[in-house]
Amino acid sequence: MDGNCHCGAVHWRFNGVPESATTCNCSVCRRWGALWAYGFFDEAITVTGATQIYMWDRKSIEFHFCAQCACIVSWRAATSGADGRRYGAINLRLVSDPSAVQAILLIHHVTEIKGDLPPDGMCIANVWA
Secondary structure, three states: OEEEOOOOOOEEEEOOOOOEEEEEOOOOHHHHOOOEEEEEEOOOEEEEOOEEEEOOOOOOEEEEEEOOOOOEEEEEEOOOOOOOOOEEEEEHHHEOOHHHOOOOEEEEEEHHHOEEOOOOOOEHHHHOO
16 A cells, blocks of 8 residues: 655555554644554555654654655654664555545544553544545
8 A cells, every 4th residue: 555745755655454543642643633554664664755854752753744745654763673673654644545544443542541542443434534
């Protein structure tokens, strides 16, 4: 599955179909309205094109956005894990074919409880209707 920013300068590819997409209510994600699909970069996730990085709080996460049109494209861990891989996510709102993600289950992450709400059966189609 593929996606790109509004101007087309940055592209992402997610190998396969994500099992779920996360909505997050943290102070950054709630402003962007991103739908995150997770994986490891250079494995499940590939991003190409020039991005700018925004880091906040403990500087542990890099938020990547297009240097031209400012669409939020992805986030990834600022450092590699012990296994040398970098975890992160792509923004499914930028998918090239919206019909390809309509049935993906939504997970609601709530920062106040530092976890996810119980599944409610909602999928991406419910927020794109």
